[in-house]
Amino acid sequence: MYDRRLDAILASAELGSFGRAAAHLHISTPALIKQVNGFEQEHHLTLFKRGRAGVTLTPAGASLVADAYDIIDESKHALRRAQRMTSANASIRLGVSLLRPATALLDLWSRLAPTMAAHNPPIRLELVPLSDAPDGFLYELDHLGATVDVVVTGFSRTNWNHPCQAVQLAEYQLCMGVPLTNRLANRARLTVDDLSGQRVHLPPIGGGDALDDARTRLAVNPDVELVDLQRYEFDAFNECAQSGDLLLAKSIWHNFHPSIRLIPMDWDITVPYGLLYAQHPTPAVRDFVAAVADSVSENGQ
Template identity: 45%
Template sequence: MYDRRLDALIAAAETGSFTAASRRLHISTPALVKQVNTFERTYGITVFDRSRSGVTPTAAGAEFIEDARSIVRQSNEIIARMRRRAHTGTPPVRLGISALRPARRILDLWQREADPRIRVELVSMPDDDVPIDDIIARLGEDIDAVATAFAPEHWTDVCGTLPISYEPLCMAVPRDHPLSRRPRLRLDDLAGRDGVRTRIRILRRCGGTDDIARDLLERLDGVELVDIDHYDLNLFNECAETGDLLISKPMWAGVHPQLVNVPVDWPRPVGMRYGLLYPADPEPQVKAFVERIGALAGVAGDP
């Protein structure tokens, strides 16, 4: 429906880097650069200013990127409408999944007593450079629902939410670390010993749940907090290699074979809600799916 090289241009504009854009699109950096360069040569335009620090759209390029987003969005909507018209039954509910958002609890509920009138398709999502905010902002385009941990109040004006359980923050600990054998951790367990500081990776301050954990951990002697910007599989690999601890969530149990999720006895509630995020104005089949999951989980849903 459209020149697929537009995907490369949009990704480069949004990430500010050909390397980051290639990771987002799951292609090699040389392949992405070639797509951008050949597109510019084909149409005799310059979309980006290049520098050692990355790429930035030119003034005209920024306007072009906005138009390109519109073309991609309209093309996807046309295809989606065609699929809905061509399908003899109800369109499927597209549930986004990834290594960090596997939707196990949602799928376990669904398999317990699925509604045969609703078809569920699993759609792969990236865990690398695409912020979850971007995915949620586009719910209903390629993905209808995402199962994750969230603060309901954060998404009130963005999408619908169905919390089905409480998700307390825990600690991902390398298997060869002494704390990995503890059934639970107290904050005092995290304090450094014998002059060795305990390094814990945690999100930068952003007004979220991790800030509560940070406030509590900053009071401990011998603890070094290492700021992170987001979660991806590389972060879990790094912690397994370096021995750093990592603020984690129960839904990430088993994400990395060398890390163990250990519950923490926080002196005050430090957690989020786990459940579904879906479009603010869901299609009938999505609304039915959310209502069914809510009923199976024993919670009220109002999609």
């Protein structure tokens, strides 16, 4: 799908040596040098400065290498898409991460499996691991249908800026994540007044209806310091566990961090969790989503 000589160029750029690059690719050094030289001659480029200490990229080489990673990734994605079109099975790629494990969907799978097996062609579920960093789960959420077909996460019914559709699967309570070292850790339930003197980490305004509602209620108590949390990542839980600060959290994360206990609040704020998919899904994804919606409807969720 792409010029395989790019592999030699990238390895040489990363390792700074044709010899080390050749060993990394399991080919001889003369064979790798022939690939690099041939590419340079064919395209009238000088990609590397050669020296006794190894090789370094020229400005033209640095530009090519920066783009080559995207070229290779897109080629691999194109090949996978083509293979899926000719496969005897339709694969639904479900993106999952540490904070978004898709529990609400996986709990339905035993009921969905017979319908998926009877589909023509049969539909199977493929789990795609993602990070919770901005270039992981959140990036895929804005590009559903490219490398991931569906995800399961919290969403907002009215304040939603991502280009996708949603089928609601469940609702989870908004709780307070309390480090075990905090004086509130043994409480069975908390009120906003109980939080006086505490720092609470939570997303800024615009994070969603439920989160904005929680922020409004917490702000009523002037003795609660609200700390903006740009996004939920594992590091946020670690930081609160170390500092003793509180963290607004969803009940689905009740076993997420061993040093943080989720305690119910005296409010009835819930976050809808849904199956999110592209605005223009493939036929297989459309049929899968319809089957999920039917299963949810049958169970009165």
